[in-house]
Amino acid sequence: MTDEETQYKKGLNILQNSEFRVTKQRKDLLKYLSKFESQYVSVTDVDNFMQQLYPNVSHTTTYRNIKEFSELGIVEQRSENGQLNVKFQCDFVSPQHGHFFCQNCHRVIKIDSSLSPALKESLKEFLVLNIKLELFGLCDRCQQNSKTA
Structure with a gap:
């Protein structure tokens, strides 16, 4: 199992144990974000990816899912030059790093x-x-x- 798959499974486990529903769209978003453990990606790029997979998905839905993943500790967020960027959590044991x-x-x-x-x-x-x-x-x-x- 690759590191990316391991991280994806950790994130999925957190999602499954939360109050949020596990949907195909959220799983696809998790899988995509798990590629970005050692690099931030702009939320705009994430949204563009989700638009390719799900042409009818609203921008608001993608942003809301990212916000929920952040609240669960699955992704880390930072703002740079007025743009929101995210990366997959690189340490689920010590999220304060x-x-x-x-x-x-x-x-x-x-x-x-x-x-x-x-x-x-x-x-x-x-x-x-x-x-x-x-x-x-x-x-x-x-x-x-x-x-x-």
């Missing part, structure tokens, strides 16, 4: 975003509810390729 974004190949790599002891100490008077950590640069592959070029 950060990402490193390669500015060359656009790969997204999960990173641990737990607070260091020093940072925890400096924030001891505060109640941290959420951490959103995003780092940008060149990934190991792109650095290696630039050295050999």
Whole structure:
């Protein structure tokens, strides 16, 4: 079984155990999104894909399904330049994590975003509810390729 199939099954399991109905359309959307575990895709591109499969599906339905998947923790959302982008959840065990974004190949790599002891100490008077950590640069592959070029 490929990683993509494994991730799809995890997402499907979450959907099956939720209050939302499991429809063919939602399963197809899940399968498509499971291809994007290490890269964000625009919601517009997702909508275009769904329009090809289901010409009569409304844009609102696709957006609503993505929102529901996000609420269930199946997909992660981020806005960039005013455009909503999504990717399949890369860690169902620890959904609170950060990402490193390669500015060359656009790969997204999960990173641990737990607070260091020093940072925890400096924030001891505060109640941290959420951490959103995003780092940008060149990934190991792109650095290696630039050295050999």
